[in-house]
Ligand SMILES: Nc1ncnc2c1ncn2[C@@H]1O[C@H](COP(=O)(O)OP(=O)(O)O)[C@@H](O)[C@H]1O
């Protein structure tokens with residue numbers, strides 16, 4: 001349980017009612033987890049006071065994506081057990097299948113006459129899967145002589161995607177963005193977007209010179225590659241948090257343009273999820289914390305590069321560590337293994353609900369169209385959420401008690417510090 005929840009919803013606030021089962025039963029130490037990871041994942045789980053176990057008696061399992069198939073095939077999961085991948089997550093996270101699903105969904109929209117919506121599926125680089133699409137690729141290659149293609153291995157086949165030759169540069173360097181999205185259900189599609197992410201920078205100035213075309217330090221933003229560069233900055237780890245980066249871009253290109261660009265990212269993420277909504281095998285035991293890689297071109301148009309089912313949870317700087325611990329903590333709170341949320345929350349820590357069946361729209365008069373890259377007010381938000389949750393749980397308990405005894409004059413539990421005259425439901429001072 002997140003420390004804010006622990007602080008506000010704990011039995012010490014209800015000393016006369018030790019039997020208050022809602023507030024006692026699923027407390028921190030009762031949740032058992034199992035994980036193969038020794039990075040921010042295990043740290044964040046332990047920080048919640050959850051217990052690491054070895055056997056099969058776990059509530060939450062966090063493993064590499066390749067293990068999931070075997071687990072789902074060989075174990076009969078109990079209703080409370082959760083695992084961190086969907087069985088066929090690869091529909092979105094394998095580069096060739098991602099493009100196939102996006103193209104198919106676009107075609108389907110065209111078939112249904114939804115041309116305007118179909119036309120918005122223009123955020124992934126033209127891609128061919130070889131050898132199958134060889135003749136299509138050659139045709140396009142001849143039509144666009146001079147354009148650059150990037151070759152990516154995918155399982156045993158090979159893909160070619162149009163290279164974004166004009167990335168937006170900051171300080172002359174290329175960057176892409178890592179953005180986190182949590183899906184807790186594919187039917188109805190329920191997705192939360194994390195406010196914080198980061199830009200990943202190259203450490204060499206960007207150039208389109210032909211002699212540097214194979215220089216990974218210039219063209220690829222992966223930390224694993226940049227780390228080996230002699231220019232690598234240990235302190236910043238080649239990362240810039242999304243909020244600072246967004247503010248910088250706003251100061252340079254104007255609030256409206258940048259705000260629009262970030263809301264386009266949110267839209268493209270929803271479109272990706274919608275494109276596989278009917279393909280992913282929905283399972284109430286599964287959830288997925290995706291890492292979307294998105295690149296702005298010099299016109300601030302976002303391009304989808306890749307979707308990761310196991311985005312790295314290993315931190316390379318203290319800021320990165322803090323961000324990932326918070327991200328994971330908010331993920332665990334959203335999964336609600338303690339079963340204390342109402343299910344209607346629109347913000348949980350740094351996560352904003354972006355889709356529940358249909359995309360969630362912010363009010364017309366909001367300053368931003370998306371919270372992506374906005375200030376991550378997770379601490380205040382969790383406090384607020386814990387207060388309202390405590391008050392709802394107590395109300396629920398009282399009404400159940402009254403119903404059970406048929407006596408509405410029973411002593412009611414009052415949330416908050418006992419003896420406090422403030423009757424504010426659910427509030428207890430720190
Ligand atoms: N179409 C593209 N245009 C420009 N840069 C790209 C493109 N595709 C990939 N890159 C760059 O290469 C990096 C690695 O590509 P990616 O598809 O994410 O493969 P990997 O599985 O190695 O992470 C990206 O983070 C991005 O910096």
Ligand SMILES: [Mg+2]
Pocket residue numbers: 222293306
């Ligand atoms: Mg990548």
